[in-house]
Amino acid sequence: MSTETWSALPEEILELIFELLTDIFDLLRSRGVCFSWRYVAMNLYPNPTTPLLLLRVKKTSASREYVETISISFGTTPPMVYRVQSIEALSRTRCVYSYRGWLLMETLMIPIALFFFFVQPILLHKGCICKRGDREWRKIFPLRTFYEDMIYYKDAFYAIDNNGMVERFNYRNCPSTVDTVSVMDMNIIGNPDMYLVESSCGELWVVVRQVGSHEDTRRVGFLKTKTIKVFKLTWKGTEVIASISPMICGLEVQTRVIMTMGIYDLASQKIEQFIPSPKILDDTTIQRWFRPGI
């Protein structure tokens, strides 16, 4: 009998073993064993990041329906196809990650489940959405490339891409119709972040955040918010008449703090850094892993 103990295993062997774990649960629980296990497991699999998923609806028989999801991989591995039975299980959730046959679903507190994804422009992509209570997924065609943000606002979906194109998807029709308007005549330079927000007064706003590199050399590689511009988006009826208001406000951001989230106060024209407390995150999102049926 050997006196060698497991903890004496070289890191590369531990890593190899962890790579062969087929279940994310096992890998994450292994972090609880000791510091060195946690270190290896975390290096191998950091926390979930951007989802790369594609979903579409399929109906098989009268009693059965399932969603097929495909995770797009950018490497040499072929896309994985998952089948998820029972759409109810996924309603009001959004897929934020897929890993080894598992889907990480995030429960949304807004009354809509939204599936969308960032894929390379060359890839054909489709998407679907469903509202709480819906019996089936609604297709959105055609999804364009790289949406920066999406919002459900007054019975329609709005999506903005990184070129400032806003698309409106009519939620009532299925497949939905799409109207498009460009908001690029806003004197925007560079490659800003675009957000669609519903203001507290019920208007639809386009928020453009310009980022730049940080002057502080110790924070090299970090991005810093430089300017934020807010525009009001008006879309009349079913016609493609959209207008962009003159800039409602714009500001130079003076803070030296690296902000990932901020709350902008219109009255004082100041941005306060918003650090979501674990409590807030708990209240708004619930993440759970979902093992797709086969």
Next chain:
Amino acid sequence: MASAPENEKNASAPEKKTLTLKSMINNEEFVVDEHVALQSVTIKNMVDSDCAGDVIPVPTISGEILALVIEYCKNHANPSASEDDLKKADAGIVAKDIYTLIDLVLAANFLDIKGLLEVTSQKIADSIKDLPHQDVREIFGVENDYTPEEEAAVRAEHDWAFEGFP
């Protein structure tokens, strides 16, 4: 195991070059065909650089484990073995308790035998499945270096993964 006598016959065939591997833990010696032993990159490097004498000492690996390693190498050096045969044979070699598997994975790593490293690691990964981390710790003899607070914090990072576990 069943094929051992036949292989030993081969090993003693005069036209074949053999190597003697010696476990430095219990001084057990194994005579194996050179082409069998050369599946170990470590041994191959020793032979290639003329560092290998008549007897190659193998530190930290017991005779029991070395026998398993040699069994694996013999199976995989047999050109007539089918893929299915090899799979079955591999499964037989790793059908051992966890302590043996740990020794075996260390041996495969030391001797640099990629295939054996993989099948052994896979078996160990399978044996971790669905185990509470406390059990993993106990079975594998890992010292818990977390304080209770730290351990609670690590659990809290991915609470859902620990759901239903003690």
